[in-house]
Amino acid sequence: MDLLTIITILIIVCTVFSYLNERILKLPGAIGLVTISIMVSILILIIGKTDNGLTNSVKTFAQSIDFSKVLLNIMLGFLMFAGAFHFDYQKLKEQRLPVFLLSTLGVIISTGVFGGLLYLVTLLLHFHLPIVYCLLFGAIVSPTDPIAVAAILKSSKIPPRLNTIIAGESLFNDGIGLILFVIILGIADESSGTSFGEVIHLFVQEVLGGIIIGLILGYLGYKLIKTIDDFQTIFLISIALVLGISVIAGKFHVSVPLSAVTAGLIVGNNSIDKKNIADQFLSKVWQLVNDLLNTILFVMIGLQMVMMPFLKEHWITGLISIVVLLIARVISVALPAVVLLRRLNLSNLSILTWAGLRGGISIAMALTLPESRYRELILSSCYFVVIFSIIFQGLTLKKVVEIAVRHKAE
Numbered sequence: 001m002d003l004l005t006i007i008t009i010l011i012i013v014c015t016v017f018s019y020l021n022e023r024i025l026k027l028p029g030a031i032g033l034v035t036i037s038i039m040v041s042i043l044i045l046i047i048g049k050t051d052n053g054l055t056n057s058v059k060t061f062a063q064s065i066d067f068s069k070v071l072l073n074i075m076l077g078f079l080m081f082a083g084a085f086h087f088d089y090q091k092l093k094e095q096r097l098p099v100f101l102l103s104t105l106g107v108i109i110s111t112g113v114f115g116g117l118l119y120l121v122t123l124l125l126h127f128h129l130p131i132v133y134c135l136l137f138g139a140i141v142s143p144t145d146p147i148a149v150a151a152i153l154k155s156s157k158i159p160p161r162l163n164t165i166i167a168g169e170s171l172f173n174d175g176i177g178l179i180l181f182v183i184i185l186g187i188a189d190e191s192s193g194t195s196f197g198e199v200i201h202l203f204v205q206e207v208l209g210g211i212i213i214g215l216i217l218g219y220l221g222y223k224l225i226k227t228i229d230d231f232q233t234i235f236l237i238s239i240a241l242v243l244g245i246s247v248i249a250g251k252f253h254v255s256v257p258l259s260a261v262t263a264g265l266i267v268g269n270n271s272i273d274k275k276n277i278a279d280q281f282l283s284k285v286w287q288l289v290n291d292l293l294n295t296i297l298f299v300m301i302g303l304q305m306v307m308m309p310f311l312k313e314h315w316i317t318g319l320i321s322i323v324v325l326l327i328a329r330v331i332s333v334a335l336p337a338v339v340l341l342r343r344l345n346l347s348n349l350s351i352l353t354w355a356g357l358r359g360g361i362s363i364a365m366a367l368t369l370p371e372s373r374y375r376e377l378i379l380s381s382c383y384f385v386v387i388f389s390i391i392f393q394g395l396t397l398k399k400v401v402e403i404a405v406r407h408k409a410e
Helices: 003-025 029-048 052-063 067-085 089-094 096-103 105-124 131-141 146-153 160-188 196-226 231-251 256-270 277-307 309-313 315-339 346-354 360-367 375-409
Strands: none
Touching: 003 029, 003 277, 029 146, 029 277, 029 375, 052 277, 067 146, 067 160, 067 231, 067 256, 067 277, 067 360, 089 096, 089 160, 089 256, 096 105, 096 160, 096 315, 105 131, 105 160, 105 315, 131 160, 131 315, 131 360, 131 375, 146 160, 146 277, 146 360, 146 375, 160 196, 160 256, 160 346, 160 360, 196 231, 196 256, 231 256, 231 277, 277 360, 277 375, 309 315, 309 375, 315 346, 315 375, 346 375, 360 375
């Protein structure tokens, strides 16, 4: 199937699903799109039992889209840049300590706690999943997803301070999660012979390298944009900036998410003059790009179910993973707050825990796992975690916030 046909079908499907959600379900965009996509996937699988032609056609279309490659190599840079572009740097600066702790130490703690607890559960249930694969699974699902978080926060009345912390954490922790994933995957692959020194070198290279490239290219983009007023040229500069980040960061093997976020913060908070018409258009166009790519991503997440007929074989592990991840999230938020910040607010803890949504990036990482006896189990369980996160946590977040705020007031 050629690229034009794939893009055309994908856009048409996204349009239909978006229309159905607005007219019938009336759910928040991300939740509605994923819900409809899953319902369609289930219907296709049911029909496929009597008519394999339709199921095979949909599978062929789904297989023609390399979800991991499309998201991690193409869409991620644009989505991270767009998210950071509209982020208020001053608010982020005010909450820099909790954002930093959650996006770094929090991810590491969550990965360790999740891996350890899941390993204990597998021992109790007498099915073998090595500790290194439990930790690898933890690295996949521990980072909160900036795309899912941004989509859900729009419809939730979360206190401004917590909103900034949650959104800021999701922007930065994907880079850390991806790095942990690469490191643990190298350890799981015994033939790689990854040493501790190589692990530290890779971590420093990915993090510092990503931030440095983001700073350099972001500053260059900012200086170029400030010298002109033509909207078309300004927009082309911003597009070239994101594409340049993806190519250069990939070439030097540094974190694309961290590079894109750093550049987005610089350009969005320094180059944009709200009184300038061209800048206003640029801001609106990037918001449109963000919304369009989000729509495509959430539909792709739902349609991935057609590609996972082995879900029924691992649903118990999937449900266990959901519970274990929530426990790991509570500990990863509470521990830094108690030990380093010397304070813990239970109302804030409940909001921060429940608002830690997982999304397409986790699925993309899981899909890149090499073939092994544990790949299907991790991929299936990851899918359960993501769907629960987007649909159930997304739908109930508003209620959790209302209860937490009311309890805090009392």
